[in-house]
Amino acid sequence: MTVDVQGQALSALSKLAQADWPDRLKVRKTFEKLVYSGSRASFRFASGRAAGKPRDARPAAEDLFDLSLSDEQQMLVDMLQGFALEVLRPAAHEADAQASVPAALLNQARELGLAHYGVGETHGGLAGERTVLSNALIAESLAQGDFSLAATLLVPLSAANCIRRWGSSAQQAAWLPAFVSEEGAPPFALAVSEPGVLSDPDQPATRARKRGRHYLLDGEKTLVIAGLDASRLIVSAQASDGPALFIVDAASKGINRRAEPGMGLKACGLARIQLKGVKVPGDCRLAGEGIDFSAFLDYSALAFCALAVGTAQAALDYVTTYCNERQAFGEPISHRQGVAFMVADIAIELDAMRLLAWRACARAESGLPFRREAYLARLLCAEKAMKIGSDAVQLLGGHGFTQEHPVERWYRDLRSVAVLAGGLHL
Amino acid sequence: MNLETPKKFRGLQHQAGQVAKHYFRPISRKYDKAEHAYPKELDLLAALLDGMNEGSPDAVGAGSASKRGAAREQQEGIKNGGNMAALLGVMELCWGDVGLLLAMPRQGLGNAAIAAVANDEQLARFGKTWAAMAITEPGCGSDSAAIRTTAVQDGDHYVINGEKIYVTSGERADAVVVWASLDRSLGRAAIKSFVVEKGTPGMTVTRLEKKLGIKASDTASISFSDCRVPAANLLGNAEIDVQKGFAGVMETFDNTRPLVAGMAVGVARAALERTRELLSKAGCRFDYAKPLLSVSHAEATLYRLEAEWEAARLLTLKAAWMADNKLPNSKEASIAKAKAGRVASEVTLKCVELAGALGYGEDELLEKWARDSKILDIFEGTQQIQLLIIARRLLGKSSSELK
Numbered sequence: 001m002t003v004d005v006q007g008q009a010l011s012a013l014s015k016l017a018q019a020d021w022p023d024r025l026k027v028r029k030t031f032e033k034l035v036y037s038g039s040r041a042s043f044r045f046a047s048g049r050a051a052g053k054p055r056d057a058r059p060a061a062e063d064l065f066d067l068s069l070s071d072e073q074q075m076l077v078d079m080l081q082g083f084a085l086e087v088l089r090p091a092a093h094e095a096d097a098q099a100s101v102p103a104a105l106l107n108q109a110r111e112l113g114l115a116h117y118g119v120g121e122t123h124g125g126l127a128g129e130r131t132v133l134s135n136a137l138i139a140e141s142l143a144q145g146d147f148s149l150a151a152t153l154l155v156p157l158s159a160a161n162c163i164r165r166w167g168s169s170a171q172q173a174a175w176l177p178a179f180v181s182e183e184g185a186p187p188f189a190l191a192v193s194e195p196g197v198l199s200d201p202d203q204p205a206t207r208a209r210k211r212g213r214h215y216l217l218d219g220e221k222t223l224v225i226a227g228l229d230a231s232r233l234i235v236s237a238q239a240s241d242g243p244a245l246f247i248v249d250a251a252s253k254g255i256n257r258r259a260e261p262g263m264g265l266k267a268c269g270l271a272r273i274q275l276k277g278v279k280v281p282g283d284c285r286l287a288g289e290g291i292d293f294s295a296f297l298d299y300s301a302l303a304f305c306a307l308a309v310g311t312a313q314a315a316l317d318y319v320t321t322y323c324n325e326r327q328a329f330g331e332p333i334s335h336r337q338g339v340a341f342m343v344a345d346i347a348i349e350l351d352a353m354r355l356l357a358w359r360a361c362a363r364a365e366s367g368l369p370f371r372r373e374a375y376l377a378r379l380l381c382a383e384k385a386m387k388i389g390s391d392a393v394q395l396l397g398g399h400g401f402t403q404e405h406p407v408e409r410w411y412r413d414l415r416s417v418a419v420l421a422g423g424l425h426l
Numbered sequence: 427m428n429l430e431t432p433k434k435f436r437g438l439q440h441q442a443g444q445v446a447k448h449y450f451r452p453i454s455r456k457y458d459k460a461e462h463a464y465p466k467e468l469d470l471l472a473a474l475l476d477g478m479n480e481g482s483p484d485a486v487g488a489g490s491a492s493k494r495g496a497a498r499e500q501q502e503g504i505k506n507g508g509n510m511a512a513l514l515g516v517m518e519l520c521w522g523d524v525g526l527l528l529a530m531p532r533q534g535l536g537n538a539a540i541a542a543v544a545n546d547e548q549l550a551r552f553g554k555t556w557a558a559m560a561i562t563e564p565g566c567g568s569d570s571a572a573i574r575t576t577a578v579q580d581g582d583h584y585v586i587n588g589e590k591i592y593v594t595s596g597e598r599a600d601a602v603v604v605w606a607s608l609d610r611s612l613g614r615a616a617i618k619s620f621v622v623e624k625g626t627p628g629m630t631v632t633r634l635e636k637k638l639g640i641k642a643s644d645t646a647s648i649s650f651s652d653c654r655v656p657a658a659n660l661l662g663n664a665e666i667d668v669q670k671g672f673a674g675v676m677e678t679f680d681n682t683r684p685l686v687a688g689m690a691v692g693v694a695r696a697a698l699e700r701t702r703e704l705l706s707k708a709g710c711r712f713d714y715a716k717p718l719l720s721v722s723h724a725e726a727t728l729y730r731l732e733a734e735w736e737a738a739r740l741l742t743l744k745a746a747w748m749a750d751n752k753l754p755n756s757k758e759a760s761i762a763k764a765k766a767g768r769v770a771s772e773v774t775l776k777c778v779e780l781a782g783a784l785g786y787g788e789d790e791l792l793e794k795w796a797r798d799s800k801i802l803d804i805f806e807g808t809q810q811i812q813l814l815i816i817a818r819r820l821l822g823k824s825s826s827e828l829k
Contacts, residue, residue, distance in 0.1 A: 063433045064506045065747055070427075133427055200717055294715070316820075324821055335827050340817035341810075347820055348761050351744075352737035359429040359740060366428070375714040376733040383730075 067358075073137055080141035083112065084310075088145025089406070095267035096409055099259075101152050109153045114138060115179040118160025123176040127164060132299070132365040135161065135426040136306040136357060143310025144317075146406075147413035148267035150307055151424060155226045158303065158425035159188035162234055165425075166245055166286040166296060175247070189230035189250075191221035191273050192300070192422020201236070201297055201421040206275065208237035208244060208285075215239070215246065215285065217254075217278040223416075225423040227271025228259060234286075235275065236293075236422060243293040245286040254278040264412030296425070298374035299364070303424035305357040305377050308385035308417045311410050312350045315392040318407060319343055322396055342391050349384040356380050361426065382418035389414035429740060432506045435514050442515040445471065446522025451791075454523045457642035458794050462634050464598060465529055465642055472531040476554075507750040509681060513688040513742065520692025524798045525642030527689065528594055535559040535594070535806070536603040538682050539619060543662040552621055558599035560590035560648055568811045570605065571614035575650065577606035577660075584620060584660065586628070586653040592805070596646025597631045600624050604650065608666060616666045621659040628653030639797030680759045683806055684745040687762040690770035690802040691739045697777040697795045698735055702728060704781050724780055731773045738766040757819040764812035767803030774799040 069077065091105050117135060119125025135157065142150035160179045164172060178185040194205050206219025217237050227233070233248045233255075248255070260272035323334040323343060333339045360373035389411040393400035400407045431439065449471055457465050519527045528534065536557030544552060566572040575588025586606050596602060601623045609616040622629055628651050635645040657664075702712060710725045718726050745762040748755035774796040778785035785792040803809050818828050 064428065064504055065430065065432050065510065065743060066428050066504045067744060067747055068427070068504060198717075198719055200720060202715065320820055331827075334817075334821045334823065335829075337810075337814070337817075337828070340821060340823075340828050341813045343820055344764075344813040344816040347816060348741075348765050349737075351758075351761060352741060352765060355429070355740035355744065356733065356736055358427065359736075362427045362429050368430075372714045373736075376729065376736055379718060379729055380733040380737060 069137070073134055076134060077137050077141050080112070080138060081144055084142050084145030084150070088142065088149045089314075092146035092149055092267070092406065092409065093403065095146070095149055097266075099261065099266045100269055101149060101267050105149070106153075110184060112153075113180070114153065115156045115160050115185065118157045118164060119176045119179050120164050120172070123172060124180045125160070125176070127161075130365040131161075132302070132426050133358065133361040136302060136361045139303055139306035139424075139426070140310040140313070140354075143307040144314045146267070146314075147307055147311045147410060147416075148265045150310065151265065152226055152268050154303065154307075154424050155189060156185060156187075158190060158300075158423075159185070159232075159234060161299070161425045162190065162245070162296075163247075163286070165299070166288045166291050168287040168289075171247075171283075171286060171288070186231045187226065187229050188232045188234060189224050189227045189271070190234045190300075190423050190425060191224045191227060192236045192297075193222050193224070193420060195220055195222040195272070202243065202294060204236045204238045204243055206235065206237040208239040208246065208280075210240065210282075211279075213282045215280045215282065217246065217248065217275045217280055219275050221273040221275070223260060223262060223265075223420060223423065224271040224273055225265070225268045225420075227273055228257060228269045233273065236296075239285075245291075245293075245296065246280050247284045247286065248275075248278060248280050252278050252280070263415055264409065265416050294371065297422060298360075298371060299426045300422045300424055301374050301378040302357060302360055302364070303426045304417050304420055305353065305360075305381040306426070307424075308381040308414060309350065309354045309357055311414060312346070312353060312385050312388045315388050315407060315410055316343070316346050316350055318405075319346065319392050319395045322405075326396075339395060342395055346388050346391055349388060353377075353381045353384050364426075378417075385414045385417050429743070431514065432510075435506065435511055438511060439514050439518055442518035443521070446519050450519065450522030450526045454526070454642075454791060455788070455794070457525065457529075458639075459641075461636060461641040462644060464644075465526060468526065468530055472533070475530070476532065505750045506747070509684065509746040509749040510743065513684055513746040516685050516688040517692040517695070517739075517742075520689040521696045522692075523642065524689050524693050524802070525640035528640055528643035529598070531595075531598075532556045534599070535682055536599065536601070538685070539603050540621070540661065542681055543619065545662065548621070548658070548661060552601065555621070555623075556595070556598075556600045557621065558593050558595045558602045558646075560593045560596065560602050560604045562590065562592045564589055564591055568808055571617070573605055573607055573617055574610070575604065575606040576610065577608055577618065577620060577655075579608075579657065580654070582657050583654045584657060586620065586622065586650045586655055588650050590648045590650070592635070593646045593648050595644055596648050597634065597644055602629070602648060603661065608664075612666055618664065619661045620655050621661065622650075622653060622655050623659075626653055626655065638800055639794065640801055679806065680756050681749055683759040683763040683812075684742050684749065684755075686802055686806040687738065687742040687745070687759075687766035690766035690799060691735070691742055693795050693799050693802070694735050694738070694766075694770040694773040697774040697792055697799075698728070698732060700790065700792060701777040701780050701785070704784065727776065727780060731776055734769045735773055738762070738769040741765050757816055760807070760812040760815040760819075763807060764809055764816065767809055767812070770799040770802050771796075 087108060091102060095101055116126045117131060117138060118127055120127050139150060139154055142153060156179060160176060163175045192201055196205060199205065206217060208215045208217050217235060219237060221235065231250050233250050235246045235248050236243060237246060254276040255278055256274040257271050260270045262270055320343060323339055324332050326333045356377040360370050360377045363370040363373055392407040393411050396405055396407055399405055453465060453467055457463065536559040539559060540552050540557055561570055563574055565574060575586065575590065577584040577586050586604060588606060590604065593602060601621050604620050604622050605617055606620060607616045608618055630649045632647045632649050637645060705724055705728060706712065710722060712725065718729060742762040745755050745758040748758055778792050778796045781792055784790055821828065
């Protein structure tokens, strides 16, 4: 099948051209360049295919240890950080209080066209062979605004990534074009975590029993991000031949959803979802070649690592300013080692988290094994991010404990990094 | 982005790894026991390394970690140069033995100082000299600006007077790089470094320390009494530039701190690997398959240590990568040093605990690594000094504001 690549790029650009926030944030030029380079990549891809040339002979420089971002990645980061700080951050407090993302914000976010990064070039998106790190940078940048808003905005991208990576070519063709279309895709959510204590997401307790051309799904999913509003669910369940993923119509008979508020992630609209004998057509089981359930969970773990890194960066920036401004005993509290050393430790562990997460992503997109790296990144990010969240509240003292400052919200949100599994997907 | 070890250094890593395994490890315990005995085996090895370094731009050892090395490369774009090469070598060698690495002729921090700040004439003269580094004094440790040793110009010479302690290989080296003040009233800007050759009248080794670890490496106290040194032995610029202040001397640290961090990464890997072997025999799986909460406590502990170790390793590579690419890296060098220093202590000590009685006894090297690693959180700037440097940079504070 052929999709008009140029048409897709133009429609993305047109949506942006109509929006007003790029001007407010003075990032229009940046974004135009980004869209240009993205579409140029698509053109190159298309013409390369046409000429039957092998694609992407890697330059030798890629063998070097190199921490620098590509121009495109840098533009993406600059643009999304602007969006995060100027659009997400001011909206975060209210979204937390209301336990939902304002519709206007969702519309603005749709204009960003993030789902393009989850859809392959053949289906009109921008996802090339190496997208994991770019996805992580998107998550990290957005999370500098707010953890829960970023997580919610990443759900469509996660769903697209999931279908692109684990779906058969027929399933990709059926589902992916909607993510980059004018109308957008139906709202998805990924239902993976389960409520049992000491549960292992690698061994879902939710069962998928084959009945003729259908599967029957039974089980319970917890802390599903954007789960209440979703019309489609990607559900993990144990089939007779191992753990599997199903695209399930959220309106199916046997599905029972309720709001499941947690310690934080209020804006995510967390849902508890029960499945009782839910009938799912056989062709809704994701059936790409070489489906690897452990890797599915690893890509998810890395998404939460990236969110943790972004939020921890926000915390570092916030306490740095606060400790320089806050006076005690006649001078800024940052003049005291007891304060300053905590700030230094935040910076050290934040950089550590970032490097572990980036390395796992870089290995994943290079086709190297990354199980160990994702495991260690998750472990480190879960521990250090919580410490950073806790220290940020501590540094603000009583003020940190109140909702006058965002650190108490980050404290609540960052606890989730050690808990969530599968709800997002890089 | 690529955070894997570059292919072009794999040969170097392999060579250094072989030296660590077949040369350092077999004599590791011997010189831990025989403190102050010179490991004569090192002479042959040093000659071999010198030969390797002559023949290859990717040198092993402290001397190759310099901005000068990076500047020589002409290629455009991202570089993996002398700083990373030296770092990877050091990581491997310290997997073998930190003390023996520190005792290696011509690979010490004195040579790093020469490589970093010497002019071309001095580089030609001292490039092959084994140089120790003398900074610390009985009354000043981390506070280098409080140095009391003086150097007074007298014709073509400087006359040096003062006491230095903690001089690694101070008795064995061919020369000592001494920090001394040209004018104590001008503070840190007047501190310069001088190469004092062995046998110079007025320089005396007064004692050798008995230490917790790195016993293969000698630590000397040296006294300077009207010690006359040729004026041409003042490294770098003799001008006292109050504006630039300490920067010239401190520049060395941006290159050497990642190396010390690399030592910490090396010894911590030794402990992790051995502990993993021992725990595997006891049934731990280490397959990164089960959630952390569902594996044994020993296995979970080792995963945690491994994550911390990876963090230290990557932060250290980052600092060296920045140096190779001429990005200002003072903060990152201190971050690497702070993280790797504390991680090495935590990892090696915890590994003794994880291996139980076996870890505590001298039949294994685990207890030795736990003693050797402690110095790495102290020299080239203690943990607390690194935190001060990092905090001042982050918060935009001067040393008089954030003391």
